[in-house]
Amino acid sequence: MVAALVLLAALAAGAPLLARRLGRATGYVLSAGFLAAAGLLVALAPRVLGGGAVEASTPWLPSLGVEAALRLDGLSLVFALVALVVGALVMAYCARYLSDASARGPVLPLLTVFAAAMVGLVLADDLVLLYLFWELTTLCSFALLSSAGAKAVAPARRALVITIAGGLALLVAVVLLALAGGTTRISVLLAEPEVVLGSPLAWPVAACVLLAAMSKSAQLPLQFWLPGAMVAMTPVSAYLHAATMVKAGIYLLVRASTLFAEQTPWQVALVAVGMATALVGAVMALREHDLKGILAHSTVSQLGLLVAAIGVGTPTALGAALLHTMAHALFKATLFMLVGIIDKETGSRDIRDLSGLRRAMPWTAAATALAALSMAGVPPALGFVSKEYLYQGFVSAPGPAWVAPAAAACAVTASALTFAYSMRIVWGAFGGPDHPELYEPARSFLAPAAVAAAAGLLLGPAVSLFDPLVDAATSAALPGSVPPRIYFWHGLSTEVVLSGVTVALGSLLFWQRDRVDRALVRLRLPDAGGIFDAGHSGLLALGGRVGAGTRAPSLAAHLARPLAVVAVLGVVGAVALGGALPERTATAVPGEPVLLVVLAVALACAAVTSSAVVLVALVGLVGLVVAVRMVLVGAADVALTLLLVEVLTAVVLVLVLRGGRLHLPPVVRSAGRGAVPAGLLAVGAGTAAGLGTWALTGRRELSATGAYLLDNAEELTGGTNVVNTVLVDFRGLDTLLESVLVGVVAIGLGALTRGGPASGREVRERPDVVLRVASRVLAPLAVLASVVLLWRGHDQPGGGFIGALVAGAGVVLVHLAGTGEGAAGTGRTGRLERLTDPVLLAGAGALVAVGTALLPLVWGGALVEPFSVPGLYALGVSSALLFDLGVYALVVSLVAACVRGFGRVPAATPATAPGTTRGAERAEVVR
């Protein structure tokens, strides 16, 4: 069993290579291979036909309880043989249908892979494995469809989406079944149906299974993809869309019958859907003129009959369904192959063009007629026998008294229609004017179809050969039941009468075909394919509208969302916490009310001003107020850092302003639409933040960590500035990382601000003499002060950051005064510029900091562990200082980068009135 699959896989892999050597004759090799695989399975038949099974399994995903398990029983044998035998025929047919070039293409390997997948599907004993093969067949079908070219795009899409949707339904069924039954082994689940049936998940499972089968086997209303799939080449239609892939759904339903066959809703659903499909399909087939289209709709109709029979669920009905599956596969594939031959010969697939073939292509005509008669259900063909059994199954349907007659009546009607269109095909083969220019196709081309047609005829009387097979299959599906006996002549029974009625009705429809045609032309059926396409376009349009939110052009639209969520969270938090808060231990900060007033005024002005200068000034003021408050709560280093950062930010802002406009667009535009929501959001966010501060801070004692730090810092690190020790010793990793970050911005800034039109053109007003003199004095002082601050940071306010920021101030001063540049006009890089190259400083600083952090690892310590430098300890040099030195260098690199990056003014926009006017003009145009 495994060998068969392996053989098929090997064939698939080897097909391209073979094709290169043999061209289209590869088809024969593959055909032989298929037969060999079938032989392998038949060799196992004795074990299976007695009611046993052959199993093989290996673990696949043990964590999910999934195994790769295979099981050959009667049912799987039937379907596997159908797939392989028909496949062999189609492959032999391909050997003459394809050209050498297309034989080297993907068609042959894909067909082989498909065959392997189909066999794997029916052999699978694990739900997940079954699903895998199910989807694999879908993928093969899509690939084969797509190879037909541009006209296949829409049909392929429909087929893929519908069948994958069904596949997803199957996935849900798999998941639910595994949950309900506790295992994914199919044989285990089927052996004890009560387990699944007793679970509340049983009905969802049944519904999903039905959906999956309906999509795959083209049942109403999901049947419209199948006729569209006829754009594929004929061998593909013959194999996939007539004989095998669409039968996968049938297989699934028969397997599921073990669980659900006796459940009334299941029976009702299947019979209803099946019969509806049978009727509609047959009517559509009668309306069609394209031969392949007729066959496609006919397939839909026949599948409907099969589904209905499975729905009846008695052993007779199931046996009939299985027999008819085989018969249908045979005659349908034959007819497709013959249509392909006729198409190649006559260049047309239109049934109205088809006539009088019997003189020019007698053998072809004969084969066509035989196959069509089998489809019509005329004795003694196999199709007749299987139809008889179907009638028998419907007539003996269980349930209320009206069910059986109704089912039988529908079946008869559908079959009568089938007879009608089959007769048209036969008539086309034999009747009408001759076409003397046609000729018989090569014998090797015709052979597979002829063989199959003949088999259809001979197997009718010899149908009892199938008895053991159908027996085994029916017993596998309905364990413990009595399978029907399969033999040819039943005597004068109800079924024969029904067959007679069918033939009579069908002949009538055929004889009156012109009238029938006119009636059908007036009949208007919904264009399901069009509905699907409309749905598809609608989905794309919906997507476009949903996605419009992410394409909003303004920043505010994107920034508003997190702010809104925070505001909502504030509300939720307020509600959730209510009164469940501990006592507030915080006390008021002295002098805060004054600060509050100043702050409020400054913020209000900042919110509405349109002058950039005023805005920058107010920002500085706010920063000052915040820094003062920080001092009032005992944060000395922080306040100092903040102050210096504020100064530098202000400087950078001014430098930036030098290159832009000094008048900002008005805060509230004349249209004013965005202002109200923004204002509301601002109030909301502010309230949330204020509430959070009030409710969630200042309500507990000093934290354990804080106490530990205050008590032990000096002892453990030697420094008395506790905050600084936290920065460089206790949480040195944070400081290391932030310094690296600062360095990254520094080097990035250089790259960011180089380039652009006429970069480097300086706006060089000769700086004030006072400024120049002052810088020569103050700048070195600043550097000195920075070194002092760096040195004493461990014990007093100071440290790497503060020192570096002071040094940075000096650098800025030097730049503003222009004393660091080389002599005007020479372009010589000044020494100071070289020294403060941001990249160099950043790299060096990073190395020093990281190195100091890593050094303790050498002697087995931890990262960023403080150590004292031997010999220099007396001078106060510890690892903290070295570390701080690295930080110092990195921060200075940022300031230097700022100076360089923002120091030059882009030539394009002078920062004076003309620029403003131009900007305003452009803004007008934009608006």
Next chain:
Amino acid sequence: MTTAVVVALLVATGTWLVLRRGLLRVVVGFVLLGHGVNLLVLTAGGTDRRGFALPGQQGGGPVADPLPQAFVLTAVVIAFAVTVHLLGLLRQGQALDEDDDAEGPS
């Protein structure tokens, strides 16, 4: 209580400015937001302890929790770096002679 109001004011104004047109306003808005959040973090240590964590300051009452101060220091520096980067973007926009209107991607 006043702390909460201070934070609320800063966050509200910052939010307002961030949602306005003009990258400069956006940058300033972020600066204000940063101040607000920094104050929030600082008060997480408790405003009833206000002594400096330095030698010779024991007379000022219970010493303040040093951990939030370290947090805020780090955050201030990081925010400064990112602000500088944003201003670099602003300058990049100026060099390309753009309408400084803080337009997002169209």
Next chain:
Amino acid sequence: MSALVLVPVVLPLVVAALLLLRRRRPGADALDRAAGVGVPLLVVVAAAVLLAATLGGRTAEASAGGWPAGVAIALVADATACLGVLLTSALTAASLVVAAGTREDREPLLVPLVLVMSAGVSGALLTTDLFNLFVFVEVMLVPSYVLVALGRRGPAGGRLYVTVNLLASTVFLAGVGLVYGTTGTVSLVELRGAAADDPAAAVAVGVMLVALAVKSAAVPLHSWLPGSYGAVGPAVAVLFSGLLTKVGVLALLRVWAVVFEGDARVAWALLAVAVLTMVVGVLSAVGEGSVRAVLTNHMVSQIGYLLVGVGLATAAGYAAALFFLVQYAVVKAALLVVSAAVEVREGTDALSRLGGLGRAEPLLAVAFAVAALGLVGVPPTSGFVAKLQLATAAAGAGSWWVLAAVVAVSLVTLVSMLKLWNGVFAGSRPEAGDPGTDGAGAATGRVPRTVLVPALALAACALVLGVWADPLLTASEAAAAQLVAGSRS
């Protein structure tokens, strides 16, 4: 062992610094490339060793400074962190290989910036200190800000990216402050289960989760993602996709699992957000008109799947989320590399101007097909195993609507992938003479090998992970169990 924990953070930083100092010499290009690919691969090795050691439930730890627990910042490598570091470093290496093909590595700062980013990513995954997490996330983000600005594909995307992330970082910092305010600690180890004990702490952590949700691009906070990722070059997009949102989701997972411990009262909110994310993301994707836009919108949708696993709040859900994360990163990277190849070859990624590439570049078409199937979740790809696991976890927890959403979104994902396939690979080539001027650069007419090989390799990984899924499944289950139970050192 603890030294190994430091490698992912320290090694890239040191190498980046050295590369910067070497800037002066010409011909340092090859060294850049070697370092750029070699360093992440070394990190992958280290992470693999650590993963093997931690699968049994143990963890490896490195504390910065050797201070007592609660005071020191501890980097802890548990199975989840190791998986994350392994994945992100592998993708970093892959994206730098692709950058060689798309010529994005002509920018001399690329490799140092990427190395610093990867150090930030690894640190964010390894740390157990919330403030340190904030800093590491900044270390990851700031180089990305620079990279986006250097991309020069329109400054608008860069501004969007920087401002939204800056806002998220600010909110995150506020959250950390509030957490310290309510609980007095910022160590995750000490915060285990805090949300259940103290509703105030829950609200504080909630603020943090909102910030992380922005970084993970969860709906409705996702709008920044498509616009920003559209503003970078293709290789950098691969890098971002593999790193940024993954860190957001993993951090969210960790904080959620540790602090909330799967509290049912809040889990439903997370599940609702997850489902919304899945649906909105896929719908947005289906309506887009260029390859990159479709793929980045899909990222939002797939993140929804991840959040479903997180929101289910069971060990099975976390395991599903972790497995999904790993395989999805691979699949998405493969798709983005294919997109990069298309951009390099054709000079554009607008669907209206593409077509017929399937015949011209069959290998690329195969890579795309496999990866697309992985995204949809069709067997035998890794995406299928992930969806199966996720669906099983959802069904097991009784969340039927989640199950339905997972299935429905898969179908719409199929539709959008089909749209891409039909637009790019099927059909016929459009007429020449319509110059592609969407800033993607000139068409070169061929796909460089350094782009094609990673695409095929990543697609192959998706297949391998699908068929031979068990090792990763076991790993993700072990990691999830560790998250739920807390670690034993």
